[in-house]
Amino acid sequence: WPRTSTRTEGALTIGGVDVRDLARDFGTPLYVIDEDDVRSRMRDYAAAFAGSDVHYAGKAFLCKEVVRWLQDEGLGLDVASGGELAVALSVGFPPERITVHGNNKSVAELARALEAGVGHIVVDSFEEIARLGYLAQETGRRPKVMIRVTTGVEAHTHEFIATAHDDQKFGLSLGHGAAAEAVRRVLALPQLELVGLHSHIGSQIVDTAGFEVAARRLATLLVQIKDEHGVVLPELDLGGGYGIAYVEGDEAPDIKELADGLREIVTKVCVDAGLPVPRLTVEPGRTIVGPGGITLYEVGTVKDVEGLRTYVSVDGGMSDNVRTALYGAEYTTVLASRESDAEPMLSRLVGKHCESGDIVVRDCYYPADLAPGDLVAVSSTGAYCRSLASNYNYLPKPAVVAVADGKARVIVRGETEDDLLRGQL
Ligand code: LLP
Numbered sequence: 001w002p003r004t005s006t007r008t009e010g011a012l013t014i015g016g017v018d019v020r021d022l023a024r025d026f027g028t029p030l031y032v033i034d035e036d037d038v039r040s041r042m043r044d045y046a047a048a049f050a051g052s053d054v055h056y057a058g059k060a061f062l063c064k065e066v067v068r069w070l071q072d073e074g075l076g077l078d079v080a081s082g083g084e085l086a087v088a089l090s091v092g093f094p095p096e097r098i099t100v101h102g103n104n105k106s107v108a109e110l111a112r113a114l115e116a117g118v119g120h121i122v123v124d125s126f127e128e129i130a131r132l133g134y135l136a137q138e139t140g141r142r143p144k145v146m147i148r149v150t151t152g153v154e155a156h157t158h159e160f161i162a163t164a165h166d167d168q169k170f171g172l173s174l175g176h177g178a179a180a181e182a183v184r185r186v187l188a189l190p191q192l193e194l195v196g197l198h199s200h201i202g203s204q205i206v207d208t209a210g211f212e213v214a215a216r217r218l219a220t221l222l223v224q225i226k227d228e229h230g231v232v233l234p235e236l237d238l239g240g241g242y243g244i245a246y247v248e249g250d251e252a253p254d255i256k257e258l259a260d261g262l263r264e265i266v267t268k269v270c271v272d273a274g275l276p277v278p279r280l281t282v283e284p285g286r287t288i289v290g291p292g293g294i295t296l297y298e299v300g301t302v303k304d305v306e307g308l309r310t311y312v313s314v315d316g317g318m319s320d321n322v323r324t325a326l327y328g329a330e331y332t333t334v335l336a337s338r339e340s341d342a343e344p345m346l347s348r349l350v351g352k353h354c355e356s357g358d359i360v361v362r363d364c365y366y367p368a369d370l371a372p373g374d375l376v377a378v379s380s381t382g383a384y385c386r387s388l389a390s391n392y393n394y395l396p397k398p399a400v401v402a403v404a405d406g407k408a409r410v411i412v413r414g415e416t417e418d419d420l421l422r423g424q425l
Helices: 019-026 035-048 064-073 082-090 107-116 126-139 178-187 209-229 255-272 323-327 417-421
Strands: 006-008 011-014 030-034 053-057 076-079 098-100 120-123 144-150 193-198 235-237 279-282 293-305 309-314 333-335 344-350 359-367 375-378 400-404 407-412
Touching (some): 019 030, 019 375, 030 407, 035 053, 035 064, 035 255, 064 076, 064 082, 082 098, 120 126, 144 209, 178 209, 193 209, 209 235, 255 279, 323 359
Parallel strands (some): 030 400, 053 076, 053 279, 098 120, 144 193, 193 235, 309 344
Antiparallel strands (some): 006 011, 293 309, 344 359
């Protein structure tokens, strides 16, 4: 739950705001984000990784206001599309603090990134190296380039969000020599400035061993590049992917320990080989915005399926949180608008969409007197819920409201029916 969440008069409050007031003023479903929580996590990262760069991974949740928070707190930003870049630039985020990612950036996206003067472009394929080389030549810009290396680490997470084993679409394989070939190709293009290597092994990873193996392999590759080409690359980007606790008993890595461990590994490999220690970057997304966000729903029906469980249907579902359907994600949920002494009943929190996979929380307990009109809250929905939201069944995407110091304000307006019909001929 967000760092400022507590109960007053039985109801959940976040940032000093009662969820009943939020529901009344802004409607449900509603994404609520605790500004102090998110900002404090940004600061915690900056402190743990002092001397390194922390680039928030915008895919987790990006909007103008979050970009302003990043700017205030001195973080950088990763974008993975022209659209994400546009959000950042729209509020004057310094382009030199932006890294551009993607396994299939379009020519237009690359050209826009060059024109904006972004800090880094992470190349992900041989075609892209050639494309970027051509565009750099045409425009006379010399971008700082990193190569995304597939380190061969088996990250222990859901298949869809593991990204460092060889049989997936991202990066250039270390084991199969593609990474070394990419280094040769980028170095052969003087209009590109090769500054470093990048690795991202996956997401929602709680065992830090994989990050350490990847860091060691990247640092070792730096040494090999020095030996083969006589070039010392000054930067390593170790990606993001650190897990958070979604349900009781979940473990989450300690950020400070992680930072110290990664730094130590890279330093040792480089110092032993007589290389200067590269500047490190990390790209956390979920750990920054995840815990500070909740989703608030209103209960519509409470259906007891005899002998099995109670199905609690709310006014949103897989359109505002697809993670359960997509990754088998687990969440914690509570009755938020009041307290109850009633017996716990085995429940399943489901949405209003036309499929039975429309589940928000597979197994949970609500008090047996749960009734239509009650508000329920789902915790840790700040990351990859709004950003993965859809309009399935023509549901408008809910608003995002930031709460702090007893005040609430909309930072992303909820969609209306007009929004849904716009653009249709
Ligand atoms: N850097 C790169 C290059 C990435 O691809 C990602 C996430 C991150 C950083 C940030 O990872 P984080 O710290 O947030 O784990 N939709 C999935 C997660 C997809 C992650 C994609 N890449 C989910 O809801 O679990």
